[in-house]
Amino acid sequence: MIFLLKSPFIFFSFFVLSLFVQQSNAAIEHHLFNSSTHRKLAGKCNIFRGHWVYDASYPLYNYASCPFLDDEFNCIKYKRPDKSYLKYRWQPFSCNLPRFNGKAFLERWRGKKIMFVGDSLSLNMWSSLSCMIYSWVPRTRTTLVKRPGFADLTFVDYGVRVMLYRTQFLVDVVKEPAGVVLKLDSIRNGKAWRGMDLLIFNSWHWWTHTGTSQPWSYIQEGNQMHKDMNRLIAYYKGMTTWARWVNRYVDPRKTKVFFQGISPTHYMGSDWGAPLRSCSSETQPFSGSRYPAGPTLGSIILNKVLSRMKKPVYLLDITQLSQYRKDAHPVYYSDHHTMDCSHWCLPGLPDTWNQLMYALL
Secondary structure, eight states: OEEOOOHHHHHHHHHHHHHHHTSOHHHHHHHHHSSHHHHHHHTTOOTTSEEEEEOTTOOSSOGGGOTTOOTTSOTTTTTOSOOGGGGEEEEESSSOOOOOOHHHHHHHTTTOEEEEEESHHHHHHHHHHHHHHHTTOTTSOEEEEEETTEEEEEETTTTEEEEEEEOSSSSOEEEETTEEEEETTOOGGGGGGTTOSEEEEOOOGGGGOOGGGOOOSEEEETTEEESOOOHHHHHHHHHHHHHHHHHHHOOTTTOEEEEEOOOOOOSOGGGGTOTTOOGGGOOSOOOSSSOTTOSOHHHHHHHHHHHTOSSOOEEEOOHHHHHTOTTOSOBTOSTTOSOBSSSOOSSSHHHHHHHHHHHHO
16 A cells, blocks of 8 residues: 555654654763673773864875775865865874774784675775775785675785675665565565674665655555655664664674764755855864754664664764764765765775774774
C-alpha cells in the first residue's frame, strides 16, 4: 500500500524529534565518556573538545606522494591558491593527542581487516587513512582492488587490509517494479561487513536529499510503502535497524566498531555568524568559543540511537571540531569543479578524524 503522509503524522514526527532534543549534551557525554568502556579508551580527557592551533609541521603527508588520494579531495592538484588550511592541528583542552605513526598502526593491526562502511565521507576518511599510513612506509608493497562501491587496499608486507564499502544509507536500497525503494528495516548488504576486525560506519548526508538528488522513489517500513516521510524520523528508524544489526552480528571480542560522527556542511554562512558568506570565501577556521549553529539534528538522533545499544560502539564525535573548519572544503578545487562545502580537502580535516581514532585505538 502506498500513501502520502498526513499532517497528524508530521505533527507526531516533530513531537518525537522534540524528545530527542530534550536529551541534554551533559546526558549524551555521560553515556559516551562515563561508561567503563569509554573510560578505558578515552581516559579522563575528552579528546573531542579543544581548539585548532597553527602547526608549521603540518600536513601529515604530501599530496603528490600518495597514490590513493581521490581527485574529489585533491585540492592542491586542482590549484587551490591558499595553503593555510593545511597547517591546523587539533589540540584537546586537557591532553595531547599522540602523533600518528603509520608503521606502528600496521604492526598493531598486522593480519587484520579494517572496513569503512558508508557514503562519500567514508571515502574521504578511507583515502586519508590510506595516505597517512603510506607516508610512513612508502616502499612497502601494496595492492589495490577497486570495483563499483568497493575498494580493498592491502599493505602486503603486514597483511593489513583497509577496505571501503560504499552505501549511502547503511540500510538497503532496492530496485523493485514500483521504483527504487529505501527499506528502513532491512540490511541484507550487511553480510559483506561481517568478519572484520575494525568497522567504521557513517551515514547522514543522503537522508536529507530531496528532488533530483534523492536516490529513491519510496520508503518502505514493514509492509507499508511511503511516498515520503519526515527525514529525521526516517534516519532514526534506519539507524535503529543498523543498531540491531550490530547487536546481533558483532562480537566485541573480535571486532571494534566506530561510528564516524556527523560531518557538517558550510553552505550557509549564518551557521557561523556570517550570513552573506559560504565556504567558498573562507580561509581560516572559526575562532569563537561556541559555534552559532549548535549541534546538528543528525548528531542528536545518532546519540539517541547509540545510547540504547547493547554492544559497544565508539562515537568519533567529530561534529563540533569539524564545524569550526569552514575553511577546509574543496570548494571548486577538485575534479568536480562545482562548489563543494560538504567534503574535505586532503591532506586536511579527515586526517584529524583518523588521528582521533588512532588515539582511541
